[in-house]
Amino acid sequence: MRRDLSRLFYPKSVAFIGGNECALAVRRTVEFGFPGKIYAVHPTRKELGGVATVASVDAIDGPVDSAFIAVKREPTIEVVRALRAKGCGGAVIYASGFAETGSSDLQDALIAAADGMPLLGPNCYGYVNSLARAALWPDEHGVGLVDRGVAIITQSGNIACNLAMTKRALPLAAVITAGNLADVDMAQMVEALSEDDRITAIGLHIEGMADVEAFARAAAFARERRKPIVVLKTGRSEQGAKVALSHTSSLAGSDALYDALFRRMGIARLFSVTAFVETLKFLHHGGPLTDNRLVSLSCSGGEAALVADMAEDTGRGKGGGVRFPAFDRATRERVAATLNEYVSIDNPLDYHTFIWRQEDRLTATFAATLSGGFDVGMLILDVPTQAHMSPEAWLTTARAFKAAAGQTGARGAVVATLPECMPLDLADELAGAGVAPMCGLDDALSAFEAASSIGRAWARPEPTPAFLKPDGGATREETLSEFEAKALLETSGLRVPNGEVVAASEATAAADRIGYPVALKVSSAAIAHKTEAGGVVLNLAFREDVKRAAGKLAAIAPEVLVERMVTGAVAELIIGLKSDPQFGLALVIGAGGILAELLKDTAVLLLPADRGAIQRALASLKAWKLVTGYRGRSGDAEAVIDAVEAIARFAEANASRIVELDVNPLIVLPRGAVAADALLRMRQP
Numbered sequence: 001m002r003r004d005l006s007r008l009f010y011p012k013s014v015a016f017i018g019g020n021e022c023a024l025a026v027r028r029t030v031e032f033g034f035p036g037k038i039y040a041v042h043p044t045r046k047e048l049g050g051v052a053t054v055a056s057v058d059a060i061d062g063p064v065d066s067a068f069i070a071v072k073r074e075p076t077i078e079v080v081r082a083l084r085a086k087g088c089g090g091a092v093i094y095a096s097g098f099a100e101t102g103s104s105d106l107q108d109a110l111i112a113a114a115d116g117m118p119l120l121g122p123n124c125y126g127y128v129n130s131l132a133r134a135a136l137w138p139d140e141h142g143v144g145l146v147d148r149g150v151a152i153i154t155q156s157g158n159i160a161c162n163l164a165m166t167k168r169a170l171p172l173a174a175v176i177t178a179g180n181l182a183d184v185d186m187a188q189m190v191e192a193l194s195e196d197d198r199i200t201a202i203g204l205h206i207e208g209m210a211d212v213e214a215f216a217r218a219a220a221f222a223r224e225r226r227k228p229i230v231v232l233k234t235g236r237s238e239q240g241a242k243v244a245l246s247h248t249s250s251l252a253g254s255d256a257l258y259d260a261l262f263r264r265m266g267i268a269r270l271f272s273v274t275a276f277v278e279t280l281k282f283l284h285h286g287g288p289l290t291d292n293r294l295v296s297l298s299c300s301g302g303e304a305a306l307v308a309d310m311a312e313d314t315g316r317g318k319g320g321g322v323r324f325p326a327f328d329r330a331t332r333e334r335v336a337a338t339l340n341e342y343v344s345i346d347n348p349l350d351y352h353t354f355i356w357r358q359e360d361r362l363t364a365t366f367a368a369t370l371s372g373g374f375d376v377g378m379l380i381l382d383v384p385t386q387a388h389m390s391p392e393a394w395l396t397t398a399r400a401f402k403a404a405a406g407q408t409g410a411r412g413a414v415v416a417t418l419p420e421c422m423p424l425d426l427a428d429e430l431a432g433a434g435v436a437p438m439c440g441l442d443d444a445l446s447a448f449e450a451a452s453s454i455g456r457a458w459a460r461p462e463p464t465p466a467f468l469k470p471d472g473g474a475t476r477e478e479t480l481s482e483f484e485a486k487a488l489l490e491t492s493g494l495r496v497p498n499g500e501v502v503a504a505s506e507a508t509a510a511a512d513r514i515g516y517p518v519a520l521k522v523s524s525a526a527i528a529h530k531t532e533a534g535g536v537v538l539n540l541a542f543r544e545d546v547k548r549a550a551g552k553l554a555a556i557a558p559e560v561l562v563e564r565m566v567t568g569a570v571a572e573l574i575i576g577l578k579s580d581p582q583f584g585l586a587l588v589i590g591a592g593g594i595l596a597e598l599l600k601d602t603a604v605l606l607l608p609a610d611r612g613a614i615q616r617a618l619a620s621l622k623a624w625k626l627v628t629g630y631r632g633r634s635g636d637a638e639a640v641i642d643a644v645e646a647i648a649r650f651a652e653a654n655a656s657r658i659v660e661l662d663v664n665p666l667i668v669l670p671r672g673a674v675a676a677d678a679l680l681r682m683r684q685p
Contacts, residue, residue: 005184005192007089008118010132011065015039016048017057017079018070021094021138023049025068025126028135035133037062057082068126068136070094073106081113092136093121099180107182114183124179125157128164131173131198141165148198149173150280153189154205168419168439169427170281173199185211187218194222201283203276206233212261212582216464219265223461228283228454229267232276233258257583260604264465266457268450278438279447285436286411288455289375292322294448296348297369298380299356304348307380310442314449320456322449324348331372338365357393359400366404376411376448380441382421398426402433417441462613465606468655469584470683477659478684479525483561485680492653493646496675499563507550508543510562517541517565520549522557528679539565566674570635571626572665575647577658585651585658589644591623592665607651614644627668635668643673657682
């Protein structure tokens with residue numbers, strides 16, 4: 001059941017309890033034209049921000065929907081208790097010095113005093129909500145009055161201030177700081193904002209989440225409500241994770257697992273503040289894209305080459321990148337008819353300057369180009385903004401593109417390669433016509449990639465992850481022998497080599513039964529990494545070879561595993577299961593063999609994972625090219641997917657017991673895929 005935060009974020013009456021910070025927040029709310037009742041509370045001051053005060057919360061003579069509390073941390077608890085008794089709809093807790101500094105007892109007392117009343121914070125800057133004309137905010141901000149726009153939630157007050165002051169034509173409807181997330185969490189805020197039809201997209205700056213399952217449910221609700229979400233998450237690096245923990249008492253968690261969750265739920269992750277802002281702006285002007293097919297227009301061959309090269313660099317976050325497909329014949333002919341014979345009709349298109357300053361001809365060229373059925377058309381245009389320069393010719397070009405977008409109904413964006421070359425007046429004019437004014441070429445391409453990744457995810461929604469975790473009944477962990485691990489995995493459908501565990505002295509007889517060539521390995525659960533211990537001998541083709549190898553291995557362990565040697569490998573992959581306290585079991589797929597840790601070519605999937613998700617994860621690997629075809633050889637891709645599905649089935653059937661699993665390598669053959677080695681640790685009663 002979703003929590004009702006409507007009184008907290010959309011109040012009809014507000015109370016400010018405190019001193020200087022409250023005086024500022026009162027002024028911000030008055031400046032916004034807040035239509036409801038404003039109460040100011042201070043024991044000695046006569047007024048706060050021009051509003052007459054009362055001495056205590058008890059002296060307020062009317063209902064309070066939302067409150068901003070900016071007093072020291074100890075008296076904050078008593079103020080919260082008084083507001084709760086008054087039936088307040090929620091409060092912002094400005095004070096710091098709670099769980100982020102180790103004072104969990106004080107934070108617990110705060111929550112107890114609220115007794116169910118929603119609390120934002122503590123250690124929280126508050127919020128600005130243009131749609132409610134409310135600014136429970138003790139600082140400057142640049143949020144204007146809008147009828148619809150994007151909302152941003154951040155755990156950092158300073159980042160919130162920066163975003164609220166941006167001059168990038170971002171249609172910002174609300175900025176909310178979350179602080180310690182002691183009560184109202186990210187998931188509840190996402191659900192509350194998703195219910196507002198005026199919110200066009202939601203941006204989240206996340207340091208960590210205590211309840212990823214609740215967040216996944218909120219993300220699913222946002223998707224149902226067609227609210228695209230973009231994320232800027234810190235804690236990727238070891239140092240970043242440490243700062244996140246000390247800053248807001250957040251556990252950064254495994255970054256790869258957060259990535260997997262975001263992909264599963266159709267959330268786009270950005271890696272810079274500017275790309276985050278530009279993506280939100282682009283999503284406001286038309287929502288997600290169906291695909292990643294772009295067309296670029298510029299009057300410069302240099303810009304055309306530059307944007308083509310930059311497109312090659314997209315997809316680094318495994319979002320699929322963007323591409324500039326060639327014109328189809330009909331579009332090529334339409335575009336060529338508007339230009340002279342000196343212009344090469346390619347995508348990206350350099351339309352030259354033959355038609356510069358000629359609005360009708362520019363409009364014709366742009367309309368012909370935009371009619372080609374691309375997902376978005378972009379005009380690269382940097383407008384002179386210095387006082388002594390005349391921008392008229394550039395404005396003519398921008399208006400021609402705006403007209404062409406209107407004529408064709410195509411999704412359009414005007415992109416300034418340098419953010420300072422997008423005048424705000426022009427940005428507002430373009431935005432009013434539904435054309436996205438984008439600041440920065442690199443960030444614009446990131447925005448287009450993010451919008452297309454969201455659109456494709458929405459087109460094939462996957463189930464919310466199951467977050468498979470231990471049931472708490474097991475008391476010890478045990479590492480199984482390789483033979484035992486493979487036997488268990490085989491029951492779920494994973495193909496393994498024929499093999500036997502025997503005394504070292506009986507290895508030759510076992511090899512005769514199995515057939516040559518064979519591999520010999522020490523069989524001991526105590527030796528996890530047999531290669532490093534010198535416990536593996538491969539490709540033994542004769543009885544004498546087996547006898548000598550078994551004699552050497554007997555010095556390491558009394559028993560050996562004799563297996564039929566897997567030959568004809570096209571590629572080696574690793575398939576693993578990782579157990580995380582927040583996310584439960586996750587499936588890890590990557591380039592395998594002895595260089596797996598060095599290459600770090602991996603993809604992570606949360607369970608359950610269907611065949612399509614597995615195929616997309618495999619396709620994201622650099623090593624997958626070896627399977628699909630490289631230098632005249634290819635492997636059995638369907639058998640690899642079957643193997644991953646088998647391990648996923650094993651995981652779901654044994655989720656409460658699995659600690660970790662490594663199948664490394666899974667040897668990919670021209671026909672088939674075989675698990676050549678397996679390490680499995682399980683919880684035992």
